[in-house]
Amino acid sequence: MFFKSFTDQNLAQNAYLVGCQRTGDAVIIDPPREFDHILAVAKEEGLRVTAAADTHIHADYISGARQLAVEHGAKLYLSDEGDKNWKYEYTDGIDVELVKEGSTFSVGNIDFEVWHTPGHTPESISFILTDRGGGATGPMGIFTGDFVFVGDVGRPDLLEEAAGIMGTADSGARDMFQSIERFKELPDHLVVWPGHGAGSACGKSLGSVPISTVGYEKQFNWALQFDDEELFVKELLKDQPEAPVYFAEMKKLNKVGPAVLKHEDIDVLSDTASFEAAMVQDNTLVIDTRAAAVVEKNLVPGSINIPFNKSFTNWAGWLAKYDEQLLLIAEEENREKVVIALQSIGLDNIVAIVDPIALEGLTLQSYDTLSVEAFMEEMKAPNTFVVDVRNDAEWHDGHLEEANHLFLGKLRTTEIPAQKKLLIHCQSGVRSAIAATVLKARGFKDVVQLDGGYNALGS
Template identity: 75%
Template structure:
């Protein structure tokens, strides 16, 4: 058996390539939308990808299953569990098997058995793997998707918070409790291959270790230590991170079938005049992906700066609307990767790329960066409005008494006094830089943020 995992660091998302070396067949579990690197890895090993399977209708990224079926003719294995609201709607006319609890299928001499493991979502399934070609008669491990992570379990509140389906958080938590009780019956030696690692918003305390075992999770995963259903439900729903607004769009897209990417060439903006003209168009957002330390010295008026790093995809999903046309300001060497990152969450409406050199000579805006002491001094001015853009759990652990809590992901539409000077901070200074660019794009004249954020403030308070 051949086995290789692939991690998209922007989404903390894991995909798995499993191949039978005797027959040359292979399958991708939870394929990402951009999968060419996985196909190349299979080809290198003399394997042909003949199948793909999703553990559930994903909410945090666009699945590559439909693209694989249409473009490469692979067979799909998709869940037929859950109610009518969570059925795949794009399988007509393609080779697809809708699977349920107990369904078995094989890829060459590798056997898979479907487990229905609801909780994160009603249709969630896991796959037990047995390497029959290697002489095994019992499973080696289990692909858990967003059911069991290393040190955590999938959050059950996304349908309610992101998709607006009321009452599903509590019922999902109870489903998760029952799924865990079944999981506890599995042999301790089974390997656990999760769908995500640390950095994903699909749980609240995911570990950074890429794999685990059933026995380890039974012993150390917090969710396995609570044996009372009511206590478990309360703890599972407590302090879950904010559900990104784009999750609702992802659920819908992966349910009805994402658009097939055809590799169309995206235009490069040739002049500063053209860049200004595009920015002025209605429903166009200019997305500047340069590092904040560069962008803060001069932003195109009306643009938003989200630096291209591991947090880029998350904040792009929060802040860019799906009906907006996107113009990206990025260095030539980064443009292809930026495009992949945006398309991985269904932001396909990129109309042009612009090199940062085109900003020279244009009307630019800037925001200020203040040391903690200067920030606190400016707070004494009655004409200032202090904004804390951190998440709920960070705010609840401690905050400036003068601050107004306005979460970064909702800052483009938040109500803010128009007659005040704005002072912004987050935990480290990274999110407040994004926030400052948003506020400048909204037309606020004076915007300054705190270098080092609340961490730096807390350190200075302790030192004093």
């Protein structure tokens, strides 16, 4: 058997290539939308990807399953669990086998047993792998998707928090308790291959270690230490992080079927006139992906700055709207990666990429970064409004008495008093830089941020 994991660092999402070296067949478990690098590895190993399997209807990224089926003829194994609201709707015209509790399927001489493991979502399934081609008569491990992570379990509140399906958080938590009780019965030696690692919003305390074992999780995963269902439900639902608003869109797209990408080249604008003409089109958002230190004094009016790093995809999902036309300011070395990152969460409406050279003829804006001393002095001045853009947990851990808690992800639409000087801070200064550009784009003229964020206040 050939086995290799692939992690999208922007999404903390894990995909797995599993191949039978005797027959040359391979499957991708939880495939990402951009999968060419996985196909390349398969080819190098003499394998052909003939199948793909999703553990559930994903809410945090676009699955590549449909693209694999349409472009490469892969057979899909998709969940048939859950009620009518949790059924895939894009199965016509492609090779699909709907699976549920007790189903089995094989890729070459590798066998997969399907377990229904609801909790994160009603249709969630896990795959138990047995390498029959390697002579095994018992299972090696389990692909848990968003069921069991290293050190955590999938959050059950996303349907309620992001998709507005009320009452599902409590019922999901109770389903999760029952699924975990069953998980505890598995042999300790089984390897656990989770769908996400640290950095994902699909849990609240995911570990950074990429794999685990059933036995290890039984001993050390906080969620597996409960025998009382009520106590478990209370603890699981407590202190979950904010549910990204784009999760509702991801759930819908993965259910009805994401668009099949056509891999067309995106125009690159390198002259000021073309950029200006594109900017004034209706419902257009300019996202500047350059570093905050560059953009701070060179901000295109109306644009927001989301630097391209590990947090880019998350904040783009929070701040961009799915009906907006996107213009991306990006340096050449990052352009392809920026596009892939946006398409990974279904932000496909990319009008063009703008070369920074096109900014040279524009009148640009700026915002200031203040030291702790200068920031605290400004707070004493009249007509100021202090904005803390951190998340709920950070706010509750401690905050400035004068601050107003306005989470960054909702800052494009949050009501803010007009004619005020805005003093912004986050924990370290990274998110407040994004926030400063969001507020400048909204028309606030006097905007400053705190250098080093809340951390700097205690130094």
